[in-house]
Every structure is written in C-alpha cells, then in structure tokens.
Amino acid sequence: MSTTFSSMLEIAAKAVPERAVTELRNRIRGALVFPGETAYPEARTVWNGMIDRKPALVVRCLGAGDVIAAVNFARDTELPLSIKGGGHNIAGLACCDGGVMLDMSLMKGVWVDRDARTARAQAGCLLGDVDRETQLHGLATVLGFVSATGIAGLTLGGGFGYLSRKYGWTSDNVLSMELVTADGRLVRASETENADLFWGLRGGGGNFGVVTSIEYRLYPLGPEIVGGAIAWRAEEADEVLELYHRQAEAWPPDLACAMGHRLAPPAPWLSPDVHGKPIVLIAGLFTGSVAEGEKWLAPIKAISKPVGDIIQRRPYITQQSLLDATQPKGRRYYWKSEYMPRVDAEVLAGCVTHARNVVSPHATVLLFPINGALSALPDSHSAVGNRDARIVLNIAGAWDKAEDDEANIRWARTAWQDMRRFSTGGTYINFLNADEGSDRTHDAYRANYQRLVDIKTRWDPANLFRINRNVAPQI
Numbered sequence: 001m002s003t004t005f006s007s008m009l010e011i012a013a014k015a016v017p018e019r020a021v022t023e024l025r026n027r028i029r030g031a032l033v034f035p036g037e038t039a040y041p042e043a044r045t046v047w048n049g050m051i052d053r054k055p056a057l058v059v060r061c062l063g064a065g066d067v068i069a070a071v072n073f074a075r076d077t078e079l080p081l082s083i084k085g086g087g088h089n090i091a092g093l094a095c096c097d098g099g100v101m102l103d104m105s106l107m108k109g110v111w112v113d114r115d116a117r118t119a120r121a122q123a124g125c126l127l128g129d130v131d132r133e134t135q136l137h138g139l140a141t142v143l144g145f146v147s148a149t150g151i152a153g154l155t156l157g158g159g160f161g162y163l164s165r166k167y168g169w170t171s172d173n174v175l176s177m178e179l180v181t182a183d184g185r186l187v188r189a190s191e192t193e194n195a196d197l198f199w200g201l202r203g204g205g206g207n208f209g210v211v212t213s214i215e216y217r218l219y220p221l222g223p224e225i226v227g228g229a230i231a232w233r234a235e236e237a238d239e240v241l242e243l244y245h246r247q248a249e250a251w252p253p254d255l256a257c258a259m260g261h262r263l264a265p266p267a268p269w270l271s272p273d274v275h276g277k278p279i280v281l282i283a284g285l286f287t288g289s290v291a292e293g294e295k296w297l298a299p300i301k302a303i304s305k306p307v308g309d310i311i312q313r314r315p316y317i318t319q320q321s322l323l324d325a326t327q328p329k330g331r332r333y334y335w336k337s338e339y340m341p342r343v344d345a346e347v348l349a350g351c352v353t354h355a356r357n358v359v360s361p362h363a364t365v366l367l368f369p370i371n372g373a374l375s376a377l378p379d380s381h382s383a384v385g386n387r388d389a390r391i392v393l394n395i396a397g398a399w400d401k402a403e404d405d406e407a408n409i410r411w412a413r414t415a416w417q418d419m420r421r422f423s424t425g426g427t428y429i430n431f432l433n434a435d436e437g438s439d440r441t442h443d444a445y446r447a448n449y450q451r452l453v454d455i456k457t458r459w460d461p462a463n464l465f466r467i468n469r470n471v472a473p474q475i
Contacts, residue, residue, distance in 0.1 A: 020077055024059070027069040030106065033058040043103060044095055046084070047148070049330045050405070051092030051434075055082065055101035061124075062106055064178070064186050064212045071210060072184045074100040075464055082467040083210055086126050086150020090335050091434040093206075094153075096467050102210060104152065109213075112137055117218040118175060123152040123211050130216075131320050139218040140316060142170045145258070145283075145368075147321040148329070152211050157430035158203040158384035160392065162227075162285040162319070163219070165372035166253040169384050171202035172374060173217045179209035182460040186212070200455040203384025203445075205429060206468040207452070208459045222316030226293030227285035229322060230301060230309045231270060234261070234278035234352065239303050241280070241348045244367075248343045249390065253372040255296050257284035261355030262364040265326070270308040278356060284311065285319050327398070331362065334397040334409050336416030337431035338423035339389035343367070347393070347422050354395065354415035359407045362398035365415065367391050385448045386426040393419060394431060429469050441469045 025032055033043045034057050043058040056079065059070040074081035080099030087094045087105070095101055107124035110133040117139060121130050128147030134140050142163040144154050159170025167173055176190035177198070187209075189198035200208055232240055244259055251257070264270050264279045282300060286293030290313055297311055327333075340347060351365045371390035379385040397412040399405075429444040442449055449471070456463075457473040466472075 020073065021057075024069055024073045028059065028061070028066040030060040030062040030066045033060060044101060045330075046087035046089070046092050046094050047327075047329045047333075048090060048092050049332045050334070051095055053092065053095040053097045055096055056098050058101045058103050060103045060106055064180065067102065067104075067180045067210050067212055068184050068186065070100060070102050071180050071182070071464070074102075075182065075184070075462075080467060081464060083206055083465075085123055085152035086148065088146070088149045089153050090333055090431060093434075093468055099467075104210075104212075107212070110134075112139070112218070114139070118215055119218055120213055120215045121151055122213050123150075125151045127151060127154065128317075128321060131317055134218055135223050135315075135317050137218075138220055138222055140221040141216040141218050142167050142173050143320070144170070145320075145323050146327050147324055148327075151214060153206075153430065155214055156201060156203070156205050156211065158386075158428065159430075160368065160370050160428075162256045163221075163287060164370045164374060165251075165256045166287055167219060168372075168374040168377070169203070169382075171382055171384050172377070174202060175215040175217055177201055177211050177215070178213045179211045181209045182462065182464040196455055197459060200383050200452055202382035203429070203448075204452050204455070204471065207456050207465055207471045209465060221287055224290060224313055225285060225287065225316045225319060226290050226297060226311070226313055227316075227319040227322075228309075228311035228314060229269070229281055229283045230306050230311050231264065231274075231279045231281035232304055232306055233274060234280055234355070236304050237280040237352075240282070241345075241352070243300065243303060244282075245343055245345055245348055248369055249371055251369075252288075252296070254288040254292070255284065255286050256369055257282050257300070258369065259351075259367045260364045261351050261366075263358065263361045264307070265361070267308070267325070269310045274307040276361060279307065280352075283322060326362075326364070332399050332402070332405065332408070334412050334433060335431050336395045336412045336433070337428050338393050338416070338420055339386055339426040339428065340367075340391035340393050340422050341388060341424045342390055343369075344422075347391075347419070350415075350419050350422070351393075354411075354418070357411060357415070359411050360397065360399035360404065362400075363408065363411065364396045364398070366394040366396055368394070379447060383445065383448050383452055385446055386424070386428075386444075388424050389426060392428055393422075395419070432469060438470075441471065444469065445471075
C-alpha cells in the first residue's frame with residue numbers, strides 16, 4: 001500500500017478502518033480517487049461553478065459490481081453518499097462534503113434494438129451519447145435540451161425536451177431500470193417487476209437507489225429534421241410574442257418551440273450589431289416530415305426582421321446540441337422555476353420585463369412548451385405528476401465571478417417572486433436549487449408525495465440515499 005494511500009484514510013473527519021478501504025479497493029474494477037491526487041480536482045468538479053464540495057473519496061465505477069461495493073462501503077461506514085452521473089444538476093447534488101462520491105461517468109454503454117425500438121443505456125451516459133447511438137438507426141427518445149446533461153438525473157426527475165409535446169415526460173418513455181438498493185442488491189424495476197419501485201423511479205429522483213441502466217422506448221425520427229433557432233431585437237418582438245400567445249398551445253404535437261429572452265451572446269449566427277443587446281429568440285423543432293415542418297415553421301421565419309435565423313434542414317443530433325454553448329461547465333448558475341398552466345399575455349410581458357433587468361449577459365428567461373401527450377395520463381400514473389403543466393418557466397441566472405453572486409441571485413429571486421403568481425403550484429424537481437427547502441420538494445410532487453414516502457420507507461428505511469431532493473422515510 002502506498003504512503004499516499006495510507007495517509008488518506010481519515011474520512012469524513014473520523015478514522016475509517018484501513019481494512020474497509022482496502023477491501024473496497026480490492027472489490028472494484030474502477031479507481032478510488034482521494035484528496036491530493038492528480039485526478040481529484042476534476043473528479044469532484046460538477047457543471048455548476050458555485051458548487052465547491054470536497055468528498056473524502058471518489059469511487060469511479062465501471063459496472064454494477066463496483067456500485068454494489070461502494071453502496072455497501074458507504075452504508076457500513078455510515079458515510080454520506082452522493083451519486084454523479086452527468087454532474088449537471090443545478091444544486092450540485094452529485095457531490096458531497098466528507099463522504100463517498102460515486103462517479104458513474106465511465107459507464108457509458110448504449111445498446112439499441114432497432115426492431116423492438118428500444119435502447120438500454122448505462123447511467124453514466126450523457127444525452128448526446130444516447131442520441132448518437134439511436135440516430136444511427138433513425139430513432140430517438142425524449143431527452144433534454146443540452147447534450148452534456150446526464151440521462152440518469154434527467155430521467156429520474158421526470159425529464160422533458162423537444163419531443164415531450166408528442167411523447168410526454170422522459171420518464172413516460174422508460175420501460176425498465178436496473179438499480180442497486182440500499183441493502184446492496186441489484187434489482188430490476190418495470191411495470192411487471194417491482195412495480196411500486198418503478199412508479200417511484202419515474203420522477204422520484206435518486207431516493208431509492210443507484211440506477212445503473214435505463215431502458216427507453218424509441219420513435220422514428222431523423223436523421224434529418226427541420227429545426228434550429230431564430231432571434232429578433234427585443235424592441236421589435238411584439239409580433240413574436242403575439243404569435244406565441246395565440247398559437248403556441250394550438251401547434252401540432254410535432255412542433256415544439258422554446259422561447260428565450262436575454263442579451264444577445266456573441267454567437268456567429270447573430271448579427272454582430274446586436275451582440276450584448278436584448279433579444280427574443282425561439283429554438284424550435286418539428287418531429288414530423290421535413291416538408292411539413294418547413295410549412296409549420298414558415299410563419300415564424302416570416303416575422304419582422306430577424307437578427308439571426310438558423311432554422312433549416314439539419315441533422316437531429318445538431319438540434320440536440322444547439323444550446324450547449326449557452327451552458328458551459330464551470331460558470332456559476334442559479335435558477336428559479338415554475339410550471340405554468342398556459343401561455344398568456346401577462347406571462348410573456350413578465351418575461352420581457354425581467355429579461356430587461358438582468359445583471360449578467362448570460363442570464364435568460366425561458367419558456368419551454370410541454371403541453372400535449374403528458375396531459376393524457378393522470379397524475380397518479382407515475383411520481384413525476386404535474387400533468388396540468390403546459391409550460392415550464394425557468395429564470396436562469398448565469399454569471400462568471402463569485403463577487404457577482406449576490407446581485408445575480410437577487411435578480412433571479414425577484415423575477416421568480418413576481419412570476420410565481422402564474423404557477424400551477426408545481427415545480428420541476430431537477431431545477432430546484434440547493435437553498436430550496438422541503439416545501440419546494442412537496443411542491444414538485446404535490447398529491448404524489450405520500451406515496452413516495454411509502455416507497456422510500458420500504459426500499460430505503462435508513463435514508464442512505466439522502467443527498468438529493470430528499471423524500472424522508474416514515475419514522
């Protein structure tokens with residue numbers, strides 16, 4: 001045993017028997033990473049630059065066997081346990097102080113069954129990993145808007161994206177999951193096997209175990225679609241807002257158009273004379289035929305005088321990464337979010353007002369349409385619920401320097417306090433910040449909360465999996 005390794009056995013401010021760490025090292029195929037080692041800074045780093053937590057060790061898993069060993073180690077040593085998939089969660093829940101950080105990011109296998117239209121993906125996959133493999137067959141599932149997001153966190157929180165209007169929540173398109181439970185067992189959950197657990201996993205977050213793989217239903221899509229983004233000066237955007245107000249909820253399920261209000265970034269597709277000035281933009285995708293998509297998107301492209309327009313025929317894979325540059329790893333992020341029951345003039349006016357008051361050039365006020373297929377199922381179908389939601393509002397604070405934290409957080413909170421009056425009463429669990437309390441977790445689950453408590457009590461009675469939007473077991 002190396003001197004460096006021996007010197008790092010004081011974990012979580014208490015001595016853990018050297019034998020326990022030695023046994024863990026001997027039982028896993030992956031690596032253990034400790035503070036002071038070269039790999040440690042990157043291993044503990046997550047997407048949100050505001051998160052600066054220091055786990056006592058990082059377990060870099062290569063398979064379910066490694067996950068079982070790590071879960072047993074954390075349980076037996078009574079150390080906090082956090083789970084990193086893509087590390088893209090706004091609250092930084094992938095990383096813990098003084099505990100075990102279970103890093104799934106090396107588990108990236110994707111297996112596509114073209115005939116059955118299904119894919120099984122390991123929990124370390126990013127959205128882009130799954131899209132690349134499924135698009136080889138002209139297939140896709142419902143994933144999010146930024147390709148660097150992890151599939152596990154997205155799916156366990158419900159998940160939504162361009163395809164949600166046609167196919168529902170991401171979790172509505174899950175056929176099964178495999179996970180490691182608190183007692184170190186590898187189990188499968190589906191409609192016919194551990195059905196209560198399956199219900200909870202579809203929206204209930206990481207409360208019940210460590211998911212190692214997810215099986216998705218796939219749909220014919222691409223490789224070529226019609227989509228992209230288009231932008232206008234904010235002062236010329238009345239026609240844009242009017243069209244969005246009148247038509248957004250009437251568009252066919254094949255058409256999904258997210259709207260953003262922000263200062264124009266120095267993107268090459270935007271006219272240089274608008275950089276740094278207020279704009280309104282639409283990022284849209286049509287999932288049906290290319291010809292039909294061009295027809296439906298034509299009225300949007302015809303509005304006023306765009307300062308940038310890249311709505312065109314393109315590979316679906318490029319649409320899925322179109323917004324990646326707006327959310328680079330290491331920037332500081334603070335979001336406030338609500339579900340909205342409709343798009344109305346007051347909501348749109350509020351977005352414009354608060355976008356004008358931004359204190360960072362990276363901040364955005366966003367509206368994501370999700371009305372359609374998810375509304376056809378009852379709230380009780382799965383834990384995610386919130387099937388009365390039609391729009392997701394996200395007030396997305398983003399900035400570069402720590403000294404600007406207070407001003408940017410204040411902007412986001414002020415905008416949210418004003419816009420919250422339009423809410424359904426629900427909120428998206430994946431967009432909650434670390435400083436939001438248990439009342440907001442209740443808001444996210446609403447009538448489904450007590451059933452989640454019951455499932456948690458059965459599967460994790462000691463609350464081993466608590467570094468999350470925690471649903472505490474019944475005592």
